[in-house]
Amino acid sequence: MAPQRAVQLSLKKPTYAVCVVGVETYVDVHSDVPKGAETFGVSGSPGVEVFVIYDPARVTVPTGKTRWPLDANVDVTVSVDAASKALHDLKVKVSYFGRQEAGALGHSVLYLTAVDVSLDVDTGRTGKVKRNHDDKKTWRWGPEGYGAVLLVNCDRDSVVSAGPDLTNSQLATLDDLQDMSPMVLSCDGPDSLFDTHKLVLDVPFSDSRRVGVFCARGGTSLEDYKQVLGPQRLSYEVERQPGERKISFFVEGLAFPDVDFLGLVSLSVSLVDTGTLPEVPLFTDTVAFRVAPWIMTPNTQPPLELYACSVVDSHGSNKKFLEDMSDLALKANCKLIICPQIENRNDRWIQDEMEFGYTEAPHKAFPVVFDSPRNRGLKHFPYKRILGPDFGYVTREILFAGASSLDSFGNLDVSPPVTVGGKEYPLGRILIGSSFPKSGGRRMAKVVRDFLQAQQVQAPVELYSDWLSVGHVDEFLSFVPTSDQKGFRLLLASPIACLKLFQQKKEEGYGEAAQFDGLRHQVNRSINEMLADSHLRRDSLYTQKCIDWNREVLKRELGLTERDIVDIPQLFFLKGSHAEAFFPDMVNMVVLGKHLGIPKPFGPIINGRCCLEEKVRSLLEPLGLRCTFIDDYVSYHELLGEVHCGTNVRRRPFSFKWWHTVP
Numbered sequence: 001m002a003p004q005r006a007v008q009l010s011l012k013k014p015t016y017a018v019c020v021v022g023v024e025t026y027v028d029v030h031s032d033v034p035k036g037a038e039t040f041g042v043s044g045s046p047g048v049e050v051f052v053i054y055d056p057a058r059v060t061v062p063t064g065k066t067r068w069p070l071d072a073n074v075d076v077t078v079s080v081d082a083a084s085k086a087l088h089d090l091k092v093k094v095s096y097f098g099r100q101e102a103g104a105l106g107h108s109v110l111y112l113t114a115v116d117v118s119l120d121v122d123t124g125r126t127g128k129v130k131r132n133h134d135d136k137k138t139w140r141w142g143p144e145g146y147g148a149v150l151l152v153n154c155d156r157d158s159v160v161s162a163g164p165d166l167t168n169s170q171l172a173t174l175d176d177l178q179d180m181s182p183m184v185l186s187c188d189g190p191d192s193l194f195d196t197h198k199l200v201l202d203v204p205f206s207d208s209r210r211v212g213v214f215c216a217r218g219g220t221s222l223e224d225y226k227q228v229l230g231p232q233r234l235s236y237e238v239e240r241q242p243g244e245r246k247i248s249f250f251v252e253g254l255a256f257p258d259v260d261f262l263g264l265v266s267l268s269v270s271l272v273d274t275g276t277l278p279e280v281p282l283f284t285d286t287v288a289f290r291v292a293p294w295i296m297t298p299n300t301q302p303p304l305e306l307y308a309c310s311v312v313d314s315h316g317s318n319k320k321f322l323e324d325m326s327d328l329a330l331k332a333n334c335k336l337i338i339c340p341q342i343e344n345r346n347d348r349w350i351q352d353e354m355e356f357g358y359t360e361a362p363h364k365a366f367p368v369v370f371d372s373p374r375n376r377g378l379k380h381f382p383y384k385r386i387l388g389p390d391f392g393y394v395t396r397e398i399l400f401a402g403a404s405s406l407d408s409f410g411n412l413d414v415s416p417p418v419t420v421g422g423k424e425y426p427l428g429r430i431l432i433g434s435s436f437p438k439s440g441g442r443r444m445a446k447v448v449r450d451f452l453q454a455q456q457v458q459a460p461v462e463l464y465s466d467w468l469s470v471g472h473v474d475e476f477l478s479f480v481p482t483s484d485q486k487g488f489r490l491l492l493a494s495p496i497a498c499l500k501l502f503q504q505k506k507e508e509g510y511g512e513a514a515q516f517d518g519l520r521h522q523v524n525r526s527i528n529e530m531l532a533d534s535h536l537r538r539d540s541l542y543t544q545k546c547i548d549w550n551r552e553v554l555k556r557e558l559g560l561t562e563r564d565i566v567d568i569p570q571l572f573f574l575k576g577s578h579a580e581a582f583f584p585d586m587v588n589m590v591v592l593g594k595h596l597g598i599p600k601p602f603g604p605i606i607n608g609r610c611c612l613e614e615k616v617r618s619l620l621e622p623l624g625l626r627c628t629f630i631d632d633y634v635s636y637h638e639l640l641g642e643v644h645c646g647t648n649v650r651r652r653p654f655s656f657k658w659w660h661t662v663p
Contacts, residue, residue, distance in 0.1 A: 001321055001539070004025060004026040004077065004474065005019070005022050005023075005025050005026065005282060005283070006025075006026040006108060006502055007025055007026065007028065007053040008028040008029055008031050009027065009028060009029065009031070009032055009094060009108035009109075009110060010032050010108060011032050011033075011034060011106045011107070011108055011341060012032075012511070014109040014110070014111055015108070015109070015110045015111070015321065016088060016110075016111050016112075017110060017111075017112055017113075018067065018112070018113050018114075018193065018197065018271070018273070018282055019078070019079075019080055019112050019113070019114050019115075020114070020115055020117050020271065020503055021080055021081060021082060021083055021114055021115070021117075021118075021188075021283070022079070022081065022116075022118075022133055023079070023283060023552070024051070024077040024078070024079045025077060025078050025079070025112075026075065026076075026364070027042075027076040027077065027078055027092060027094070027110060029042070029070070029075075029076050030070065030072070030110075033070060033096055033106075033107065034096045034098075034105035035105075036098045036105060037070060037097060037105050037106070038069065038070055038097065038098060038099055039062075039067035039068060039069055039070060039096070039097045040067065040068055040070055040094055040095060040096050040097065041066055041067050041068070041094070041095045041097070042068075042076055042092065042093070042094045042095075043092070043093050044078060044090070044091065044092045044093075045090055045091040045092075046179055046387065047080055047081070047082060047090055047114075048078055048079075048080055048090050048112065049076050049078065049079045049080070049081070049094060050090070050092065051076070051077045051078070051079070052068055052075075052076055053074070053076070054068070054071075054073055054074045054075070055073045055083070058071070058073045059071060059073050059074055060399050061475070063520075067097055068349055070096075073443075076094075076656070078092055078110075078112070080112065080114040082114065082116070083112040083114050083115055083116040083188040083190075084112075084113045084115070084189060084190055084193075085190065086190055087188065087190050087192055087193060088111035088113055088649040089113070090111070090112040090113070090114060091109065091110070091111055091112070091620065092109070092110040092112065093107060093108070093109055093110075094107065094108045094109075094110075094383070095107050095308070096108075101620075102581055103506045111270040112188065113189070113193055114189065114461060115187075115188065115189030115190075115193060115271065116187070116188035116189060116195075116245075117184050117185075117186060117187060117189075117199065117269065117271050117283060117285060118133075118185070118186040118285055119136070119138070119183065119184075119186075119267065119268070119285040119286070119287050120132055120136070120183070120184050120185075120186070120287070121148035121181065121182070121183050121251075121268045121287045121289065122148065122149070122181065122182065122247060122362055123136055123146045123147055123148055123150045123183075123287075124146065125146070125148075125149065125362045125657075125659060126361075127146075127362040127363040127364060128182075128183050129183065130183045131186070134146070136285070136286065136287045136288065137266065137286045137287070137288050139264060139288045139289075140461070141399050141659065141661060141663060142659075142660060142661070142662045143660045144645070145659060145660075146399050146531065147288055147289070147290060147659075148181060148264070148287065148289045148290075148635060149181065149289065149290055149291075149292050149360075149361040149362060149659060150211065150251060150252065150253035150265065150289040150290070150291045150292065150361065150369075151174070151179050151180070151181065151252070151253055151291075151292050151359055151361045151364060151366075152166065152183050152254065152256050152292065152358075152359060152366045152392065152394070153165045153166040153180065153212075153252035153253060153254070154166055154256075154294070154359075154392035154393055154394055155179060155366060155368075155387065155388065155389060155390055155392040155393070156177045156366060156387050156388055156389065156391075156393075157172065157173045157176045157179070157389045157390070158173040158175075160172060160174035160260070163393070164387065164393055165179065165252075166212070166252060166254045168226075168252075169212075169227045169230060169232070169426045170226070170227070171214065171225045172222075173222070174222060174225075175389070175621075177214070177225075177250050178363075178364055179252065179364060179366070179390075180214065180250035180251055180252045181250070181251045181252075181361060181363065181463075182248065182250060182363075183213070183248070183249040183250070183251050183267070183287070183291065184246055184247070184248055184249070185199070185201075185238065185242065185247045185248075185249065185269055186246055186590075187199055187238070187245065187246070187247060188243065188245040188246075190424070191242045191243065194240055196273065196274055196275040197271055197272060197273055197274060197282075197319050198271075198274055198514075199237070199238040199240060199269055199270050199271060199272070200235060200236070200237055200238065200270045200272055200281075201213070201228065201229060201232065201235070201236040201238055201249075201267065201268070201269050202229075202235050202236075202267070202269075202270065202271065203230075203234055203235075203265075203266075203267055203268075204234075204266060204269045205231045205234060206637075207265040207266060208229070208230065208231055208233075208234050209231045209254060209293070210253065210254050210255045210261060211229070211230070211251060211252070211254060211265045211289070212229065212230040212231075212251050212252045212254055212266055213227065213228050213229035213230065213236075213250070213251050213252075213266070213267065213485035214226065214228065214249065214250045214251075214252070215228045215236075215247065215249050215250070216248070217239050217246070224301045225250075228249075229267070230254075231254070238269070246331060248362055251267070251289065253289075253291040253292070255291070256291060256293065256294055256359075256394055256451070256454070256455070257291055257293060257454040257455055257456065258450060258451055258454045259450035259451075260290075260635050261454070261455075262454075262519075263289070263290050263291045263293070263454070263456070264288060264289070264290055264291075264638075265289050265290075265291065266286055266288045266289070267286070267287055267289075268284050268285065268286040268287075269284070269285050270283065270284045270285075271283045271284075273324065274514075276340070289663060290659075292359045292360055292361050292658070293359065293454075293457050293658060294357050294358075294359055294362070294368055294394060294451075294455055295357050295358055295359065295427060295455070295457060295458065295515050295653070295658060295659075296355065296357045296412075296414040296415070296428070296458060297356065297357060297651040297652070297653060297654070298413075298414045298415060298416045298428050298479055298488075298651075299416070299478065299479045299480060299481065299591040299649035299651075300398025300479060300480075300487060300488050300605045301652050301653070301654065302306060302593055302651060302652045303334040303591075303592045303593060303649050303650070303651055304330055304335065304649075304650050304651060304654075305331045305334065305335045305336075305337055305598075305648065305649070305650040306328075306332075306334050306335065306336050306337065306338075306458060306590070306592065306647060306648075306649055307337050307338075307350050307647060307648040307649070308321070308322055308325050308337075308338055308339070308350065308646060308647050309338070309339045309341075309344040309347065309348045309350050309378070309646065310322060310337070310338050310339065310340050310341050310344070311341055311344065311346050311348045311466075311635075312313035312341060312346075312347045312426075313632060314634060315558075315639065316634060316635070316637070318348065318635040318636075318646075319631055320534060320631065320635075321630065321631070321636070321646070322338060324597070324628075324630045324631070325590075325597070325630075325647065327591070327628075328592060328595060328597045328628055328630070329592065331592075331595050331626075331628075332592035332593050332594075332595040333391070334592050334593075334649075334653075336369055338363075339378070339381055340386070340547075341589040342378055342382060343378075343381050343384075343385060344378050345377035345378070345478050346359075346377055347376050347377025347378040347642060348635070348636070348641075348646050349378070349408070349410070349645050350378060350381075350640075350646065350647065350648045351408075351409060351410050351474070351644055351645050351646065351647060351648050352372065352374055352376075352408035352409055352410045352472075352645065353371070353372055353374060353376070353379070353381065353382065353408075353648075354369050354370060354371050354372060354378075354381075354382045354386070354409060355369070355370045355372070355409045355412055355648075356368075356369055356370075356648065356649070356650040356651065357369075357370060358387075358653045359392060360657070360658065364655075365653060366390040366391060366392055367390075367391055367392065367650060368383045368386070368391075368392035368393065368394055369386045369392070369393055369394075369424075369652075370394050370395065370409070370547065371383065371393065371394070372394035372395075372403075372407060372409045372412075372446060372448075373395070373396060373397050373398045373403045373406055373447075373448065373527065374403045374407055374408045375403065376421050376532040380397075383395075392499050396445075396447045396448050396451050397447070398445045398447055398448075399447075400470045401443065401445075404442045404443075404445075405442065405465070405470050405471045405472070406433055406434070406442045406443060406444045406465065406471045407444055407445050407448060408472065410470070410472035410475075410641075410645050411432060411433040411465060411472040411473055411474070412430070412431075412432055412433040412442060412444075412452075412472060412473075412474075412646070413432075413473050413474060413477070413479075414428045414429065414430050415428040415431060415479060415490075415558050416430065416479055416481075416487060416488040417562075417587045417637040417656075418429050418558045419557065419559055420556075420557065420558060420559035422461075424661075425458070425459065426654075426656045426660070426661055427457050427458050427461055427559060427654055427656065427658060427661065428458055429458055429460065429461050429557065430452050430458045430459070430460040430461065430462055431460070431461050431473055431554075432444050432452070432460055432461075432462055432463065432473065433463050433464070433466070433471055433472055433473040434462040434463065434464065434465065435464070435465065435466040435570050436462055436463070436464045437464060438464075438466060438550065441466040442466045442471055443466075447514045456663040457479065457655045457658045457661050457663060461553065461557045461558075463477075463550045463553060463554070464546060464549055464550055464553075466548040466578075467543065467578065467579055468572075468579050468580070469575060469576075469578040469579065469580050469640060470577055470580075470640050471578075472589075472645075473584055473587055474644050474645065475493070475544075475587070475588055476490055476492060476493040476547050476550065476587060477490065477491065477493070477550070477554070477587060478490075478491045478588070478589055478644070479591070480489070480591055480592065480596065480623070480625055481584050481591070481594065481625075482623045482624060482625075483538060483592065483623075483624045484558060484623070486563075486564060488564075489564060489565065489566045489570050489623060490549075490554060490558075490560060490564055490566070491565075491566050491587050492547055492551060492563045492565055492566070492567055492568065492587065493546070493547060493568055493570035493572075493585065493586075493587045494541050494547065494567035494568060494570060495540035495541070495543050495544045495547075495568060495570060495571055495572060496540070496541075496610075497567040497568070497569045497570075498540070498569035498570055498571050499531070499537070499571075500539060501569050501611065501612070501615055502527045502530060502531055502604075503531060505527055505604065505606060505611055506527050506528060506531060509561055510527060510604065510606050510611075511526060511527045511528035511531075512527070512528060513525050513526065513527055513604030513605060513606050513611070514604055514605075515527070515530060515583060515601070515602065515603060515604055516528075516583070516602050517604065518527075518602065518605075518607055519602050519633060520632075522602075522633075526604075527604055530571075535573070536571065536573060536582070539572060539573045539574045539579065540571055540572060541545035542574070543572040543579045545573075546579075551565070563593060566619050566620070567619075568586050568587050568616060568619070569586075569612055569615055569616070570582075570583075570586060570587065571583065580640060581637070581642075583601045583602060583603065583612075584599035584600060584601050584602065584632060584642055585599060585632060585637075585638075585642050586599055586601055586612070586616060586639045587643075587644035588643060588645060589618070589643055589644055590643050590644055590647045590649065591649070592649065594624055594625050594626055594627050595625075595628065595630065596620065596625055596626065596627050597628055597630050597643050597647070598616065598627055598628065598629050598630065598643065599629070599630060599637065599642040599643050600613070600629040600630055600631045600632070600633070600635075601613065601629070602633065602640070605613070610629075613627070613629050630643055630645065
């Protein structure tokens with residue numbers, strides 16, 4: 001409720017005032033009183049509600065004629081529920097009486113002009129603006145929450161625009177209005193009232209670079225829309241036309257939440273009396289918005305598009321890999337998009353370059369690509385080829401320093417929805433690799449970590465990935481969807497599981513079966529040789545400890561049990577102080593629904609089958625998953641990456657609405 005405005009009465013002449021529909025006006029019945037007056041009566045013309053406010057402990061309600069004591073504990077307010085048709089068409093009369101029953105000692109008359117001023121947005125989160133007299137200045141999370149939502153207008157709806165729409169102060173296409181949140185200003189009242197009063201729309205200076213407001217004046221063609229509030233304009237005098245009762249505005253977000261921006265912005269409208277100097281605001285109505293966050297999608301969400309790069313370099317062509325990706329996408333009913341060599345400049349690591357997510361408001365949602373700060377051959381691809389109509393773009397740059405390997409987005413993942421000790425994370429939790437538990441070491445850039453944390457709805461968890469040469473979380477973990485009650489499994493690379501498998505095969509009499517059998521340019525290693533290699537065993541035990549440290553963090557932070565984790569056999573070896581995969585890293589897979597594109601491990605062949613592939617099938621296919629093993633040895637593995645590193649997937653957004661969360 002807006003604060004009350006006070007109106008002082010006079011015995012000598014009528015008082016004229018403007019009041020706002022639905023807002024109580026305080027009527028001062030105490031300042032100008034006839035000599036000898038002890039009581040008063042008050043009445044209003046039709047359309048005016050009169051309220052006498054008193055303290056029941058100190059004031060006795062009058063009986064018979066309604067005459068109230070002129071007591072400091074008795075006050076009067078009035079309210080109207082509809083706009084005036086003409087100036088001064090509403091009346092309040094106050095009569096003063098003495099102790100005797102004689103007539104009134106004096107009268108005060110107040111003439112009111114009622115104006116309907118209200119700024120309204122979609123506080124109910126239904127996708128439509130409804131008139132609301134409740135608290136519009138605050139924003140509340142949760143299924144019972146309220147408050148309007150803004151989309152960051154980070155797509156590019158017009159091909160003639162050089163950058164995202166949020167960089168334009170002029171509309172390039174009417175389609176852009178669909179990305180904005182509607183806001184309606186009610187401004188009903190006698191036209192002549194606005195000869196001496198004006199409506200002013202304001203944005204606080206602290207919010208002005210994060211929100212833009214458009215309005216169409218004079219028509220609804222493209223040229224009629226102009227930005228009335230934004231970074232260069234903090235105030236706008238509303239151009240109300242005669243007889244106009246409602247004016248529509250369109251509000252865009254200009255920035256995602258970040259370390260210096262909690263995501264909340266406000267806009268206000270004021271009714272200002274221009275007949276006084278200085279001009280006096282009579283009433284202000286304020287609305288709050290929260291800028292919608294950038295949201296990641298986990299492997300458990302259905303795939304929509306699979307991305308991969310076509311490359312030809314000194315390592316040869318990856319044509320066969322792309323053919324395998326095409327077959328996998330066809331099985332998963334997923335569109336394959338190939339980034340040509342001219343656009344990737346022989347940078348095949350498309351997972352490292354970008355991460356697909358989305359943003360959503362009640363009226364609209366669209367995908368948003370987060371461009372990593374690695375800035376290698378693919379650095380222009382997200383901006384030049386993915387940014388477009390209803391496809392947004394966001395990035396964070398590292399100032400004054402270069403990016404490390406941990407700033408690539410193979411080091412960025414997100415879990416499926418989880419519950420941890422009664423706390424729900426319905427959109428999952430972001431996972432990033434870091435130098436923990438070591439002191440020093442490599443860590444994802446603070447500017448990226450701050451951005452991810454500021455989105456609030458997918459509280460990030462830092463893991464230990466700096467034990468790896470490349471240092472990405474996708475080298476030792478992945479999530480796959482399942483059809484059981486849990487809905488997913490966490491896959492962890494496991495050197496111990498691999499050594500146990502090889503030991504089992506040795507005891508079964510297959511010790512001479514060889515790893516890398518059939519691979520050119522790679523020396524075969526028999527099971528017996530690998531088990532006897534003290535360096536490989538030592539390295540495997542060390543890397544298992546690193547993975548086990550993460551295992552405990554993941555169990556604690558994601559609320560997982562051992563039943564939720566599947567150990568995928570994998571060996572690593574140390575090169576210097578960091579580890580690399582000994583054979584293609586099978587957890588570094590691409591997940592397309594129930595179809596898994598897994599790096600082909602080239603394990604020992606037993607009875608005509610790769611024992612590593614057979615083990616993985618036995619672990620995953622009972623969960624309803626289908627395993628396809630893809631040869632990425634030359635094109636990816638030898639370059640310290642695998643299938644997941646060389647692909648990227650855009651997935652279906654969550655059906656769950658982020659504003660229903662309670663961070």
